[in-house]
Amino acid sequence: MSRYRMYQVAELTGVAPATLRAWENRYGVVATARTRQNHRLYSEADVATLTRMAELVGQGMSASRAAKQVSLPAASAAIAEPSSPPTSFDLVWAAQTFDPVFLDRVLDGAFAAGELEDVLDGWLMPALADLGKAWGEGRVDVAGEHFVSGAVNRRLSGYFEAARPKGGGPVVVVGLPPRAYHQLAVLAFAVCLRRCGVDVRYLGADVPVEGWVRTVEVLSPAAAVVAVPTAMDVKPAGEVVRELEPMVRVIVGGGAAAAVAERHPVTQLPMSLAGAARDLATQLTAAALVAP
Structure with missing residues (x-):
């Protein structure tokens, strides 16, 4: 498959490079690949899409409307084609x-x-x-x-x-601290962890500190995983960790987890959801085997 640099696409479509960048950044008309030097690489399909958009804009259509017209068929075709x-x-x-x-x-x-x-x-x-x-x-x-x-x-x-466990696996509590709402990544991690045989009790978003403490008191889990998606979640996550540290093994994960791990003696998960789930499941299973 041929790949084109931006200057080549500009020549083929008659659209200035600055406009090509604006169409991609503002409207997402194409999703270009990148070289290691972060230069855009356009496919033949990208060139065809941009050529059609240039034609529509040239006929007087607004760029936003033209972007919608050229993007939906392309996206639908990509889904209909198994190889794309x-x-x-x-x-x-x-x-x-x-x-x-x-x-x-x-x-x-x-x-x-x-x-x-x-x-x-x-x-x-x-x-x-x-x-x-x-x-x-x-x-x-x-x-x-x-x-x-x-x-x-x-x-x-x-x-x-x-992925409901059959029973017998280690129990792990997973959730977010107070005022933290970005839960899709931590839910995806919980799915991966459950598929590894761990009995995950998923608490969801915005769990108060006292809710975490009560859950750990009731379940006596092997570990508690506190998600820290953003910098705004660091302080409330720290509050949860501080209360749980004397009670259970605490693990943190997410984009801002390093800031919590720097201040507390907790384990930080790697960013790969599947890799983190596999590593944690292996550690917990090994610990259960050697427990008295």
Whole structure:
């Protein structure tokens, strides 16, 4: 498959490089690959999409409307073609259009593309990051982000229920601290951990400190995993960790977990959901075997 640099695409489409960058960044018309030096690489399909958009804009159509017209057929075709799995932009498009049929097709195609753990690490997490970036740039509003997140949450919850343990595995409590609401990554981790045979008790988002303490008192789990997705979650996560440290082994994970691990004697999980789940399940199983 041919790949084109930006200057070549500019020559082929008659669109200035600055405009090509704007169309990609603002409207997500194409999702370009990158070289190691972070230069854009365009596929033949990208060139065709940009050529068509240039034609529509040249005919007087607004760039935003042209972007919607050229992107949806391309995204739908990608999902219909088994050899072309959904891209991370598909979630952004679903958030912009509120199209439940399209969103279901995106998720169906993505989760059917490989092993669940590979899909979660290789597609879902990067796709959610792109969705968050689109929200931060104003290309997606809160309602659109919630529309997509709700659908993803339902999918992950289904996988979590399907992985219900048969019994006998170590019990681990998983959740978020008070005022922390970004739960899709930690729910995905809980799915992976449960599929490793661990008896996960998932608490969800915004769990008060006293809720964590009461849960540990009741269950006496092998470990408690506290998610720290963002910098705003560091302080409340620290409050949870401080109360749990004397009671149970505490583990932290997420994008801001390092800030908590620096201040407390806790274990920090690696960023790979599947890798972190496998490592923790192995450690807990080994500890159970040597326990008196």
